[in-house]
Amino acid sequence: MKRYGHGLVLGKFYPPHAGHHHLVRTARERCERLTVLVCASSVETLTLDERVAWMREIHPDALVVGAVDDIPVDLHDPDVWAAHMAVFRSAVPEPVDAVFTSEPYGEELGRRFGADSVCVDPDRTLFPVSGTAVRKDPVGSWDFLEPPVRAALTRRVVVLGAESTGTTTMAGALAEHYRARGGVWARTRCVPEFGREFSELKLAELRALRPEATWEDVTFHSEDFPLIALRQAELEEEAARAGSPVLFCDTDAFATTIWHERYMGTASPATGEVAARGRQHLWLLTDHRGVAFEDDGLRDGEHLRPWMTARFHTQLAHTGRRTAVLTGPHEERLAAAVAAVDALLAEGWDLADPPPTFGGGTPIPERR
Known part of the structure; x- marks a missing residue:
């Protein structure tokens, strides 16, 4: 089997899937070095930067570069071919020995690069x-996607909600409900609340010094909250990479901004920055009314719940977050939550089509 010095794989990778990765890995095995060129149109939903980052993570042994290519696609027009090649050569200026594709246009692409065309x-x-x-x-294609792509597409x-309003119970119940649907949904995850683990650790550290200490003796500092938010976001990302198309989170970085207000009395710009980078899609606010307060030794008191509920509601609306408020007994709350999640999933992913191809054939550089 012939080996090459410099190989090239180009494609839209919109989004990258198992077929793309097989093509890249096959090319890498047959080349001393490999360049992967990601071409994206500005009309497409997933950004060029996202796709380049995904391909770099999945194929660290290849050089992955990107280019914006908004030129119309017509495989029978030499001038259009020349315009595309100008984009390709600007992104990959070095000589290419072999072009690896799975498309009929591979022969012409190889000829224009002055390289062998290898069909995979x-x-x-x-x-x-x-x-x-x-x-x-x-x-339906979930099992053909790699972890970073799944994380980007997962509906989060x-x-x-305020203390003792059933957030943990609800998040777990929702994950169980969707896991019961089987198939790809069986991998549905639930992300625990890191803030609680952090609180338990604070109390344990204090009791190591003062065994008689209680929750009232614990002191929070402003710098604690960005750390909590960052770790919460990390746990969420890890779960999204390994889970199903929907992920349930028992709180998030946005909620941590409200808890900072509760303990520090002011907003936290650093925590807000973490929240702004979030990729969540739906927030389910558990109302405190109708839920008995249970003091588990890490809670501040029932009197704070109305303020917390109101503050969550106000800030969710102010920041334009899609929200459903859960009220009534648990069964009613769960039914309302499932309806809200199903409505989100039914909307689909709304990934725009790439530009059309004129003159027939497969668009450059889409792998269909």
């Missing part, structure tokens, strides 16, 4: 998936 699994027998199929039905649902 053109009938998609090893991985029956395409970018078009993933965009149309991410759930946050359950938040």
Whole structure:
């Protein structure tokens, strides 16, 4: 089997899937070094930077570069080919020895690069998936996606509320409900509240010095809250990479900003910055009314719950976060939560189509 010095794989990777990765890995095995060129159009939903970052993570042994290519696609127009090649050569100026594709245009692409054209699994027998199929039905294609892509597409649902309003119970119940649907949904995860673990550790550290200490003796500092928010976000990201198309979170960085207000009396810009980077889609606010207060030794008191509920509600609305308020007994709350989540999932992912191809054939550089 012939080996090459410098190989090239180019594609939209919109989004990248198992077929793309097989193509890249095959090329890497046959080349001393490999460049992967990610081409994106400005009309497409997933950004070029996202796709480049995903491909770099998944293929660290290849050089991954990106280019914006908004030129119309017409495989039978030499001038259009020349315009695309100008984009490609600007991104990959070094000589190319082999171009690896799974498309009919591979021969012409190789000729224009002055390189061999190597065709890999053109009938998609090893991985029956395409970018078009993933965009149309991410759930049905979930097993063909790598962790960073899954994390980006996962619909993230946050359950938040005042103390002792059932957030942990609700988040767990929702995860169990969707796991019961089977298939890809069986991997649905629930992210625990890191703030509680942090609080337990604070109390334990204090009791190591003063065995008689209680929760009332614990002191929080402003710098604690960005740390809590960051770790919460990390746990969420880890779960999204390994889970199903929906993820349930028992609080998030946004909720941590409200807890900072509760303990410090002011907003926390640093915690707010963490919250602003979040990728959540739906917030389920558990009302305190109708839920008995239970003091588990890490709670401040029932009298604070009305203020917390109101503050969550106000800030969720002020920041434009999609919210459903859960009221009534647990069964009613769960039914309302499932309805809100199902409505979110039913909306789909709304991934825009790439630019159309004129003159027939497969668009450059989409792998269908």
